[in-house]
Amino acid sequence: MKNFLYIVFIILILLQFIPTKVENPKTDKNLEIKVSSELSTIFKRSCYDCHSNEVKLPWYNSIAPASFYIQRHVNLGRQWLNFSTWENYTEEEKDKKLKGIFRTVYAAMPLASYVSLHKEAKLTKEEIKLIRDWTGKAPF
Numbered sequence: 001m002k003n004f005l006y007i008v009f010i011i012l013i014l015l016q017f018i019p020t021k022v023e024n025p026k027t028d029k030n031l032e033i034k035v036s037s038e039l040s041t042i043f044k045r046s047c048y049d050c051h052s053n054e055v056k057l058p059w060y061n062s063i064a065p066a067s068f069y070i071q072r073h074v075n076l077g078r079q080w081l082n083f084s085t086w087e088n089y090t091e092e093e094k095d096k097k098l099k100g101i102f103r104t105v106y107a108a109m110p111l112a113s114y115v116s117l118h119k120e121a122k123l124t125k126e127e128i129k130l131i132r133d134w135t136g137k138a139p140f
């Protein structure tokens, strides 16, 4: 048991040497999604840490393995949907993303692991309704 703990400890130390990097690329403000200030506040609070170029990194971002998760969430999150570069999407892409937002805000987004560490990110029923009404989409 003692040896096992030593090994876990050493692995954790070694993991710290694997570099990760999450950067916020400078982005033209005109490309950002244009929504009411109410919606903008909700998105900034609950989505921007993975779906924008204005990611706020927590203190544990420099500690592996948390850093790996954060890097993965931000990379994947931006690939799927980036509110900071919304205007770069074609009308067709926007339409798809709005449908995706309609579908995911009900339960899947923000990610549960994120909400467990950022309680304030959880969407209320009213906020979910507000977002869904704004998308103007039915789910399928």
Ligand code: HEC
Binding pocket: 043, 046, 047, 048, 049, 050, 051, 072, 073, 074, 076, 077, 080, 081, 097, 100, 101, 104, 105, 109, 110, 111, 114, 123
């Ligand atoms: C902790 C990071 C994180 C947060 C916060 C977050 N997302 Fe995501 N989101 C992801 C990741 C990662 C994916 C990629 C798909 C996956 O791995 O499940 C994703 C995928 C998506 C997709 C595409 C999924 C699909 O099937 O079309 C939409 C739409 C989406 N998120 C909307 C939102 C909205 C809206 C919010 C805020 C209410 C939000 N997300 C908050 C990480 C996040």
